[in-house]
Amino acid sequence: MSQSKIFNGMDELDKQRIFECFSVTTRRFLAGEQILTYSDKLNNVCVVLSGSARVYAIDAEGNCSLIEYLRKNDVFGEVFHFPFQGLEYIAEADENCEIMFIGYDHIVHPCSKACLHHSRIINNLFALTAEKMQTLELRINILAQKNVRRKLLAYLEYAGHSVKGEKFSIGMTITELAAYLNVDRSSLMREMKRMKDEGIIWSEGRWFKLL
Amino acid sequence: MSQSKIFNGMDELDKQRIFECFSVTTRRFLAGEQILTYSDKLNNVCVVLSGSARVYAIDAEGNCSLIEYLRKNDVFGEVFHFPFQGLEYIAEADENCEIMFIGYDHIVHPCSKACLHHSRIINNLFALTAEKMQTLELRINILAQKNVRRKLLAYLEYAGHSVKGEKFSIGMTITELAAYLNVDRSSLMREMKRMKDEGIIWSEGRWFKLL
DNA sequence: ATGATTTTGTTGCATTTGCCACATCATATT
DNA sequence: AATATGATGTGGCAAATGCAACAAAATCAT
Numbered sequence: 001m002s003q004s005k006i007f008n009g010m011d012e013l014d015k016q017r018i019f020e021c022f023s024v025t026t027r028r029f030l031a032g033e034q035i036l037t038y039s040d041k042l043n044n045v046c047v048v049l050s051g052s053a054r055v056y057a058i059d060a061e062g063n064c065s066l067i068e069y070l071r072k073n074d075v076f077g078e079v080f081h082f083p084f085q086g087l088e089y090i091a092e093a094d095e096n097c098e099i100m101f102i103g104y105d106h107i108v109h110p111c112s113k114a115c116l117h118h119s120r121i122i123n124n125l126f127a128l129t130a131e132k133m134q135t136l137e138l139r140i141n142i143l144a145q146k147n148v149r150r151k152l153l154a155y156l157e158y159a160g161h162s163v164k165g166e167k168f169s170i171g172m173t174i175t176e177l178a179a180y181l182n183v184d185r186s187s188l189m190r191e192m193k194r195m196k197d198e199g200i201i202w203s204e205g206r207w208f209k210l211l
Numbered sequence: 212m213s214q215s216k217i218f219n220g221m222d223e224l225d226k227q228r229i230f231e232c233f234s235v236t237t238r239r240f241l242a243g244e245q246i247l248t249y250s251d252k253l254n255n256v257c258v259v260l261s262g263s264a265r266v267y268a269i270d271a272e273g274n275c276s277l278i279e280y281l282r283k284n285d286v287f288g289e290v291f292h293f294p295f296q297g298l299e300y301i302a303e304a305d306e307n308c309e310i311m312f313i314g315y316d317h318i319v320h321p322c323s324k325a326c327l328h329h330s331r332i333i334n335n336l337f338a339l340t341a342e343k344m345q346t347l348e349l350r351i352n353i354l355a356q357k358n359v360r361r362k363l364l365a366y367l368e369y370a371g372h373s374v375k376g377e378k379f380s381i382g383m384t385i386t387e388l389a390a391y392l393n394v395d396r397s398s399l400m401r402e403m404k405r406m407k408d409e410g411i412i413w414s415e416g417r418w419f420k421l422l
Numbered sequence: 423a424t425g426a427t428t429t430t431g432t433t434g435c436a437t438t439t440g441c442c443a444c445a446t447c448a449t450a451t452t
Numbered sequence: 453a454a455t456a457t458g459a460t461g462t463g464g465c466a467a468a469t470g471c472a473a474c475a476a477a478a479t480c481a482t
């Protein structure tokens with residue numbers, strides 16, 4: 001049964017009731033298959049039950065940019081990305097995956113049976129949107145740093161919870177980190193070396209310490 | 212009466228009913244005064260009725276960063292920024308202002324009288340969060356560009372709706388634009404000059420054209 | 423109107439960063 | 453085990469950018 005945050009505060013019985021009441025559907029998708037295009041109406045709240053997916057934004061000129069990567073228990077749908085200003089949003093299966101579709105209207109409009117669950121799920125959805133916004137604000141905060149060193153430190157302080165001396169793993173390769181920080185990989189390596197020499201950080205592979 | 216998007220699709224009569232049913236309160240604040248600190252519960256949905264305000268995030272070390280600037284009819288509250296990971300969020304009056312407080316619980320929990328308005332306002336709130344997320348994604352998209360020219364173009368294409376040859380104003384000074392793009396002001400000026408010489412853009416003061 | 427303050431526009435110079443090329447190491451794949 | 457593929461680590465060099473300093477123009481306050 002799904003442990004997604006959208007069901008926070010609900011036990012298995014609650015979920016069962018919801019599935020019946022909310023007319024929830026589930027579908028499997030093959031890797032590469034399109035899951036949905038975002039509408040300009042609030043239609044679906046979707047949950048990844050297994051596998052992984054991606055959301056892309058495509059602009060008028062056909063430029064395609066990755067918006068987010070979705071794993072098991074992640075939630076997506078128009079609630080998170082409204083297709084404003086001519087952008088088209090598409091969710092696509094990355095690996096084979098199973099997606100749960102919950103009709104947005106069923107969530108928002110109260111029914112006679114399960115009223116408590118409605119407001120519970122709405123709460124959870126707002127918490128999820130706020131969480132997603134924080135992820136974006138973090139990235140902005142990092143990208144808005146003036147140089148490579150500050151970018152890396154801003155990221156490491158977040159990833160290491162600002163705790164000094166404790167070893168932690170960044171959940172990606174250095175190459176991916178460079179892309180996330182929007183700096184050249186070799187420039188990042190160079191700066192890391194300097195910071196090691198100065199005793200500011202310790203690192204080995206994708207393990208880091210703040211000193 | 213407030214024209215805020217949170218009341219989209221409602222006439223004056225609807226709003227009046229809501230104000231009575233939702234136990235809405237209104238308070239005036241002097242410039243610089245603190246309006247509220249964000250709680251870790253979904254407590255308030257707030258609307259700026261007049262004047263302006265700012266939201267700051269303060270981290271454990273006391274570093275203070277501006278999260279957003281709020282003008283008349285803007286909406287703020289825990290729904291938009293949840294104080295995760297040790298950050299404290301504070302809303303503060305910029306100019307003298309008047310703020311409307313709507314209890315979050317009153318919005319989410321259905322009542323006997325005005326059920327249609329509940330789901331209407333919830334809809335609008337989700338639309339507003341999605342809109343705010345797009346603002347953040349735009350900034351990320353701009354900051355993630357490789358150089359000054361691409362950053363400026365990414366911004367201008369957004370601000371000018373990708374329409375070529377049409378004059379439009381960026382709603383800020385060049386100095387502020389440089390801060391928004393996170394580049395040195397003189398570097399921005401230099402690049403603007405080059406782009407003018409190459410016939411890519413036209414500009415005068417804070418007016419631009421894409422060519 | 424006057425003076426003060428902010429914004430714009432420009433330039434030389436130092437520094438940072440990106441780009442390229444290469445060697446080494448780790449990880450899959452056959 | 454052999455091979456391919458991708459990630460890491462390093463360095464030279466050129467280009468882009470930031471910094472500092474200044475003059476001119478525009479805006480604001482009195």
